[in-house]
Amino acid sequence: MQSKQSGSPGHGSVELLDVARLPARFESVEALEDFLSRPSQALIDDLAQVDGDIMILGVAGKMGPTLARLAKNAAPHKRVIGVARFSDAAVRQRLESWGIETIAADLLDRAAIEALPRVPNIIFAAGHKFGAKDNQALTWAMNTHVPALVADTFRTSRIVGFSTGNIYPLTPVGRQGASESTPPAPLGEYAQSCIGRERMFEYFSSKHGTPGRIFRLNYAIDMRYGVLFDIASKVHRGETVDVTMGHVNVIWQGDANAQVLRSLRHCTTPPTPVNCTGPETISVRWLVREFAARLGVPAQISGQEAATALLSDTTLAGKLFGYPLVPLGAMLDWVADWVKREQPVFNKPTKFEVRDGDF
Structure with missing residues (x-):
C-alpha cells in the first residue's frame, strides 16, 4: 500500500514517494510531473521544521514548476509563491492549478523585486546558461546583478541559491570529484558569472547576517532534458557520441529538488556551498552502450x-540528506523509453561535453 498524506484544501491527498514501487515508465508529461512532485517523508519532516512560507524566484525554468509543486505537496499549509516573467502563460496556469500563487515580475527590474512580498524562505532559481556565449552581458546581469538585488532586498529571509558544479576545475577520473573545499577555477564566462552569484550572496550575508546555502548542482535528470537524455537522443538518431568528456555525475531531478528544499533547514551564515549530484562516477562510453542495447541500435x-572530467564529491550532501532515492538503473530505463516513444522535450542540451567553459 502506498502512503498518503493530506493535501492542501481543494487539492486532495498527496502520494508520497515510494522507492520500493517505482513506475516502469511514464505514459505522459502529466504522469512524469506527478511523480517528480511526490515528497519523501524526510522532506516533509524537514520543511515542518522550517518556519514560514516559501517563494521561488525563476519558477518558470526547467526545474521550477515541479520544485514549486513538490514544496506545496510536502508543506500544504505553507504558501508557495512562484515568481517569473511567465512568457509562457500555460506554465503559470499549471502552477496555479497545483495551488501555487504566482507573481509575474522581471527580476532585472529593481522595483519589481522590491514590490515582492517578504517571506521567510527564498529559493533563488533564476539564471542564464543556454546561449551564454552569445549574450555575455545578459549572462552576467542574470547571474550576478540579480542575485545582488535579491540578497539585498530579502536580507531578513533564508536564501538558498542555485549554483553549478561548473565553477570547479576538471578533476582526475578515478578519484573523488571536487568537494566544497576545492578552490573554484571557473572556465568561461558562464561559470565565472556563477561565482559572481555566489559572491553576491556571501557579501550581502556578511553585511546583513542573512542565512543561506549555495546549491552547486550538476546534472539533474528529467525525461525531457539532461545528460542521459542528450546521450540517449544521439544514440536513437544513430549519431556518434564523442567520449572525450568521458565521465559524468547525474541525479534525478526530484531528488535534486528535494535537496534544494531541505537545504532551507541547513542554512548557514555566511552561506556555504553544498554539492548536489549522484554518487556514481559514470562512464559516458558505458552509457552509450547501455542506451544502444535498450534502444536496439548500434553504439556509435x-x-x-x-x-579529467567535471565531477563533484557529494559526501556533504550524503551527510545532510542521505543518498538520492531514485537509482541510476531506473533513470536509464525511463529515459530510453521516453526517447524511443519520441515524447515531448525541452530542446535545451546540457552541453556536458564542453571542456573549455564555452556554453
Whole structure:
C-alpha cells in the first residue's frame, strides 16, 4: 500500500514517494510531473521544521514548476509563491492549478523585486546558461546583478541559491570529484558569472547576517532534458557520441529538488556551498552502450576519454540528506523509453561535453 498524506484544501491527498514501487515508465508529461512532485517523508519532516512560507524566484525554468509543486505537496499549509516573467502563460496556469500563487515580475527590474512580498524562505532559481556565449552581458546581469538585488532586498529571509558544479576545475577520473573545499577555477564566462552569484550572496550575508546555502548542482535528470537524455537522443538518431568528456555525475531531478528544499533547514551564515549530484562516477562510453542495447541500435562512439572530467564529491550532501532515492538503473530505463516513444522535450542540451567553459 502506498502512503498518503493530506493535501492542501481543494487539492486532495498527496502520494508520497515510494522507492520500493517505482513506475516502469511514464505514459505522459502529466504522469512524469506527478511523480517528480511526490515528497519523501524526510522532506516533509524537514520543511515542518522550517518556519514560514516559501517563494521561488525563476519558477518558470526547467526545474521550477515541479520544485514549486513538490514544496506545496510536502508543506500544504505553507504558501508557495512562484515568481517569473511567465512568457509562457500555460506554465503559470499549471502552477496555479497545483495551488501555487504566482507573481509575474522581471527580476532585472529593481522595483519589481522590491514590490515582492517578504517571506521567510527564498529559493533563488533564476539564471542564464543556454546561449551564454552569445549574450555575455545578459549572462552576467542574470547571474550576478540579480542575485545582488535579491540578497539585498530579502536580507531578513533564508536564501538558498542555485549554483553549478561548473565553477570547479576538471578533476582526475578515478578519484573523488571536487568537494566544497576545492578552490573554484571557473572556465568561461558562464561559470565565472556563477561565482559572481555566489559572491553576491556571501557579501550581502556578511553585511546583513542573512542565512543561506549555495546549491552547486550538476546534472539533474528529467525525461525531457539532461545528460542521459542528450546521450540517449544521439544514440536513437544513430549519431556518434564523442567520449572525450568521458565521465559524468547525474541525479534525478526530484531528488535534486528535494535537496534544494531541505537545504532551507541547513542554512548557514555566511552561506556555504553544498554539492548536489549522484554518487556514481559514470562512464559516458558505458552509457552509450547501455542506451544502444535498450534502444536496439548500434553504439556509435568516437574519441578517447580524457584523464579529467567535471565531477563533484557529494559526501556533504550524503551527510545532510542521505543518498538520492531514485537509482541510476531506473533513470536509464525511463529515459530510453521516453526517447524511443519520441515524447515531448525541452530542446535545451546540457552541453556536458564542453571542456573549455564555452556554453
